[in-house]
Amino acid sequence: MSVVIEMVREDWADPAVPLPDYATAGAAGADLRANLQPEDRAAGLSLQPGCRVLVPTGLRVAIPEGHEMQIRPRSGLALKHGIGIPNAPGTIDSDYRGPLGVILINFGGEVFVIAHGARIAQAVAAPVLRARFVLTGTLDATVRGGGGFGSTGVG
Numbered sequence: 001m002s003v004v005i006e007m008v009r010e011d012w013a014d015p016a017v018p019l020p021d022y023a024t025a026g027a028a029g030a031d032l033r034a035n036l037q038p039e040d041r042a043a044g045l046s047l048q049p050g051c052r053v054l055v056p057t058g059l060r061v062a063i064p065e066g067h068e069m070q071i072r073p074r075s076g077l078a079l080k081h082g083i084g085i086p087n088a089p090g091t092i093d094s095d096y097r098g099p100l101g102v103i104l105i106n107f108g109g110e111v112f113v114i115a116h117g118a119r120i121a122q123a124v125a126a127p128v129l130r131a132r133f134v135l136t137g138t139l140d141a142t143v144r145g146g147g148g149f150g151s152t153g154v155g
Helices: 074-081
Strands: 006-009 030-033 045-047 052-062 066-071 090-092 099-106 113-115 119-127
Touching: 045 099, 052 113, 090 099, 099 119
Parallel strands: none
Antiparallel strands: 006 052, 030 119, 045 113, 052 099, 066 090, 066 119
């Protein structure tokens, strides 16, 4: 099943940077790329250890109602450089029309340079179920009960 996500480029965005795409036929996430401001393109964005940066994609999106776009880290960046997404997965709601940016954090020990056009994250389109929240007098019993973090075993 596929859904159509309409996109527009920001006026300043580099049209040579590819739109999100799937690297393989079985990929769940489409690669999002950094589309840096013209003044940042040559040098890239330097991300210091322990710091965060909002990386522009140069895109705005229209996600169909009943869906969201989840923004997830790239495992290669995480393993090789310690680069992650602090609010992973990030959620882009169907009614958001602002700039699509990706918050990256450097968990590593060295400066990481985000190059113009680099693959920085993955976008996963997902259906959304809306819940109704109902106050009740009691909850059903389970084996776990009120056990908190780590109550089901080690790890």
